[in-house]
Amino acid sequence: MGETSICQVRATVMLYDDTNKRWVPAGSENPSFSRVQIYHNAAANTYRVVGRKIQADQQVVINCAIIRGMKYNQATPNFHQWRDPKQVWGLNFGSKEDAAAFAAAMMRAIDAV
Numbered sequence: 873m874g875e876t877s878i879c880q881v882r883a884t885v886m887l888y889d890d891t892n893k894r895w896v897p898a899g900s901e902n903p904s905f906s907r908v909q910i911y912h913n914a915a916a917n918t919y920r921v922v923g924r925k926i927q928a929d930q931q932v933v934i935n936c937a938i939i940r941g942m943k944y945n946q947a948t949p950n951f952h953q954w955r956d957p958k959q960v961w962g963l964n965f966g967s968k969e970d971a972a973a974f975a976a977a978m979m980r981a982i983d984a985v
């Protein structure tokens with residue numbers, strides 16, 4: 873057990889390719905939706921963002937720790953982004969409601985770690 877999901881949304885997970893200054897879909901060439909969740913490990917009080925492709929292979933396309941002091945940027949109502957030590961992640965949400973729910977859970981997690 874160990875981890876509980878505190879939110880689940882649909883989003884296309886993007887990575888910023890700093891070399892070519894462009895966003896690329898995580899996990900494959902063509903953008904497609906993933907089920908993105910925030911997991912909480914109560915024992916360790918850690919949180920992470922995990923996303924799996926919704927289509928067949930359930931490929932994990934993001935597995936990113938939420939760290940203290942992380943800045944979560946709600947660039948538009950549908951596109952939010954943040955930096956981890958290695959790269960910049962972007963989420964293109966399926967709906968503004970999903971975006972708002974994810975942002976609320978993300979900001980709770982950032983405040984809690």
Ligand SMILES: CC(=O)N[C@@H](Cc1ccccc1Cl)C(=O)N1CCC[C@]12C=C[C@@H]1CC[C@@H](C(=O)N3CCC[C@@H]4C=C[C@H]5CC[C@@H](C(=O)O)N5C(=O)[C@H]43)N1C2=O
Nearest residue numbers: 886888895943944945947948951953954955960961962964
């Ligand atoms: C200080 C810092 O780190 N700043 C970061 C942001 C940040 C601030 C604070 C805390 C954390 C972070 Cl991460 C920063 O500015 N970053 C992070 C890497 C990329 C970027 C740099 C330049 C470009 C210019 C344009 C802008 C951009 O990317 N978009 C505009 C807003 C939504 C727009 C929406 C969707 C995506 C889907 C594809 C592309 C498109 O719509 O076709 N696109 C966009 O074009 C998207 N950029 C960025 O966000």
